[in-house]
Amino acid sequence: MDAFGFPVAALTAVLLLLLLSLVALGVRRYQLRRTLGTFDASLCHAPGKWELGIGRYADKHLEWMRLLSLSPRPRRRYLRSSLELKGWRQPTEQESTKVQPGTVVAMLSYEGQDLQLALSFEVYAGLSAWLEAGPVIGIGTWR
Template sequence: MDELGFPVMALAALLLLLVLALVAFGVRRFQLRRTLGTFDASLCLAPGKWEMGIGRYADKHLEWLRLFSLSPRPRRRYLRSSLELKGWRQPTEQERPKVQPGAVVAMLTYEGQDLLLAMNFEVYAGLSAWLEAGPVIGIGTWR
């Protein structure tokens, strides 16, 4: 019985860790989605490399968190005043399997770098409004 006891205990501990990790992923996702100003979005920085995640509007930043991570901190932060919205388009045939169903691709520029965010059209409308309604610093412009 002792010969079989250690491998069974090790396997049970490994299974328990796996279950706890899955529960932690679920709790994190649930808490992020409950928070006001969050939305599902896929991010593309390099051509053809999409990452699923969650976008979050902050006061002066657009934050992007990886979907499969336990970290509560955003992976990327984009200063609101440096983001420029170029429009939206439908995903290409190559992009369609890599983004969520029914998504549109928002084309943005951040400090001279092109940035693509795939999201639902309703979320795109909210992003557009959030960018346009930025705080006014000068007369007629807020940048």
């Protein structure tokens, strides 16, 4: 190989790897969005740290996956019976730059810890119904 052959081959390999990663991200996003029970949601688990992601309703869990990840597994799982919906509010001015436009912030409690989800109001209504539709706490139930 001449002096330019190796750098050009290396650059081509890096660009091809980048292109394949972008295609894989697109395929993952497409697969997740066409699955029933998925929705766009930003998660705030530490004050001021919002992450874009995708939520998914499972049988007994609310799953949350990062938007820019190749992993098919959820990053966080919240047991349905341990989630408590405290209400919703409009995003503050500081939050409005970190979350998607047109969202509301759902305030939740999970095992004593507060967490917030930024999602559309229609998705918030669905989340509220999903949580309320769970079995009532009592003898022989999982909640």
